[in-house]
Amino acid sequence: MNIAVAKPPLTIRLCGPRGFCAGVDRAIQIVVLALKAYGAPVYVRHEIVHNRYVVEGLEAKGAVFVEELDEIPEQHRQQPVVFSAHGVPKSVPADATARNLFYLDATCPLVSKVHKQAMRHQRLGRHVVLIGHAGHPEVIGTMGQLPEGTVSLIDTIEDAETYIPEDPDNLGYVTQTTLSVDDTAGVISKLQERFPNLHAPAADSICYATTNRQEAVKQAAPGCDLFIVVGAPNSSNSKRLVEVALKAGAARSMLVQRASEIDWETIGEIRTLGLSAGASAPEVIVNEIIESFRARYDAAVELADTVEENEHFLVNRELRNIELTHEDMAWVNG
Template sequence: MPTKTPAEKRAKPRITVRLSSPRGFCAGVERAIKTVEETLSLYGAPVYVRHEIVHNAHVVARLSAMGAVFVESVAEAPTDRPIVFSAHGAPQSAHADAAQRKMVKIDATCPLVLKVHTQARRHVAAGRRVLLIGHANHPEVIGTMGQAPDGEILLVQTIQDAKDITIPDDRPLAYVTQTTLSVDDTAGIISALKNRFPDIAGPAKEDICYATSNRQDAVKASAPGTDLFVVIGSPTSSNSVRLVETAKAAGAKHAMLVEDAEQFDWDMIDGISTIGLSAGASAPESLVEDFLTALASEHTLDIKTIETARENVVFNTPLRLAS
């Protein structure tokens, strides 16, 4: 067999990468991660965190190595160490438990989630029953439902739920939503609720956070015509799962969620000419870079960034740390 020339050895199949922007970390996630880092710096290790600070195994592993200990209940943490509440928010009972145990409590809940909590409490205080649009068992939904006594907030997951839900009395109604939902799916549920309950009260501005909306818009612009669309993110990350659904609905031939380059089946690239790429709001940009590096090792990349918005939102860390 003739020896390949250097040029022939370097020849790689060409692939177009449609890179969605914005993607990856949002301001709420950055704030939550920084809160744990600052708590460790201020109090030393270990620092206890109720639930994963954000839904990403790489972030959790790094913070664990620094001395963060992740628990699912306040009772699992010793009273003499700080406890940080995750970006997803927590029910009022968890905050009460920490206060009753006289623990140092630091709240890293995303400010946009806190806004929904405040809305829900105000509606209940005004005598309204609240319908929460969201996904059962997601920590954000658990936290929001825990802002009021049992039965005051009812969960609506689908359009069919909106049509079928039984309201136990004739009190006025209001709705709030989980912040990481599909914009399009949520619009359909809200429409169904308004059709059935014309007087239902809602937020002046949608509860779905700017970062979730922006990332979905970028995927909608990037996905049409792609052979494969890859979203970097955790399967427990609601906003990441929604991005996969958005890519499929927008016209990607195939869309999938992977945690990182090592978890990706690289045989799927064979014969593909155009790939789309984004990352959920809790996925570090380093995971996107790792994926592109692995892809570039076997392909010549033609990267086209599809930018639909520019984000400059910054949330300060809790006052206890900022002071």
């Protein structure tokens, strides 16, 4: 006779907001709508957002991802090429124009705002200090808005302590949109301490979605035996959530892309699980992870909501007359 083994109890604190922000949602919609409007292939320069599930899903629909524009075959030069949500240097659209390519810019409007803030500093004669992570596509795109030598990149408080500008009284800063709010505040404070005349941007550069997701994790993390963040290892905002969870009191925190990455042997005895998702992680994977825990635990989901997000960014003008249905996005929205 089979005797059912009782599953151990588990409370899942599900953070809200989590997952797609308005900029990521818009970028994915642009690729989906371009495929509906122009047919396959639609080319995308770099990952549209930092998530393999999204990239592979768009590839299945007919998107082709390239690193540079010269990879687009001659016979497909009339097909659209989409620039990623992270933004691109000015040289990229200039190159596309020189090649007679039809491009759709999916840069997040909040990243574009940072570009404008940096250009305003430079226009006013200030040297631009960009707080961000070296090599990140958004940083490359922001630095590429300005002439070479007019931007200095600061990553850490240590960088801020050792930075020696040519004109300490004529500086303006902007930040990458996906940084740790607390860590960035420390870097800015150090720069302001050293350079009292440092000019701030007209508005906060760290985007609302980054701030909101970090605040939700801070609220949910205390008392969690484990905190899982759904996101990619190259996603800056997702990695910051892992760090925030640990600092806020979670005993352990980990980043996973899919439920299949969870090593159940090392989970051990847990009673409270925190769960959130980076701004480029689809809700369908959050659901997948919840179901994986339900298969092993008597799991009760407890919503840990902080604020409600209602932001919506319009897609490119060329695509606004194309109907986007629920079915078009069900593969990521669940």
